[in-house]
Amino acid sequence: MFSKEEKESVYKVIYKRRDIRSFLSVPISKDIIHRILNAAHHAPSVGFMQPWNFIIISSEKIKEKLAWAADKERRALAIHYDGERETRFLGLKVEGIKEAPITICVTCDPARGGSHVLGRNSIPETDILSTACAIQNMWLAACAEGLALGWVSFYKKNDIRDILDIPLHIDPIALLSIGYTDEYPEKPILELANWEKRHPLEQLIYENKWGENKHQGD
């Protein structure tokens, strides 16, 4: 069903995708935005509940409020670090909401699909897992479109609900800033900043039971 070249393109986008926090002010065409949202909408969801909504934020006024909420949370978190770790934390650029032409708030509605969503009765959090799959689809599609995307996870959910008029039972899962960039690193920026390293894959794989891996320690 997939040629060698098509398969390689899929792996290419998976490996090239990065979390970006610096954006150019170049606008994004409506067609591209529609395509990446349609990619998100074709993610798997438990019981086909499709619990997501997408709020496209382009208003400068609202972007400023979102950036304020993210910065407030960043400053609050900095208080929990001390010494060298605090300095390094405050040196990290954690979002680019004001620079990016748009930020998309992806939400999850736990009530979508009614009271008996197939599969969600066993594992309730499958609704937010489905929403994360939609985000990953959107991210890969954006990357293939030549766009950069940054997942902002520094905020208090009720700040975001207040700013975007989101009902209290709806979960604002993520703020995704999207735009073109001229700073696209080969490796994750937290790896380049020596904040964390990528674990060797072999150490994460077990066979048939937790903790068993015949290739480990060879």
Add this chain to the structure above:
Amino acid sequence: MFSKEEKESVYKVIYKRRDIRSFLSVPISKDIIHRILNAAHHAPSVGFMQPWNFIIISSEKIKEKLAWAADKERRALAIHYDGERETRFLGLKVEGIKEAPITICVTCDPARGGSHVLGRNSIPETDILSTACAIQNMWLAACAEGLALGWVSFYKKNDIRDILDIPLHIDPIALLSIGYTDEYPEKPILELANWEKRHPLEQLIYENKWGENKHQGD
């Protein structure tokens, strides 16, 4: 960075991916399994915490135990449906664990990365969201490899922990059955079974505020 053909391949895999519950017994090469796990491992994760592990289950004995746990949960859930909905529920094939040559249990370790994972202090569930992104990467890679994948979400987590010796603090997020298939539908099987329909994308998009969409109701 991506040619037109490469971009089209990315959208193709996003649209072709399906949740499959029927598998052939044809084995999967170790190289392919390694490639799809490496795709999973290159998912985004909050604070680069990489909270996932992958337990590859090929033992017939353990697959039988997993299938038993899934069937027990299916029968328990059926009790909550009645009449026509119960008949339709029991008519759905919800997993193919015994048929598929392998099932991969993807877990999330909330303690990975220590006590101060960047970003996870604001939104703790970003660890399981990251794990869902890894699952979506694996799913797309498997699809591009010509493989079928089925996400089983019918189980009690402690049954799976018992069967696979998973520590109590580790979250068995998903069981993913993987194999070749000769039943690959064009549309989601819950859509073909008239269980749910795909929502029109336009109804899921808002602009700048929840509930606002100038294109809706045109």
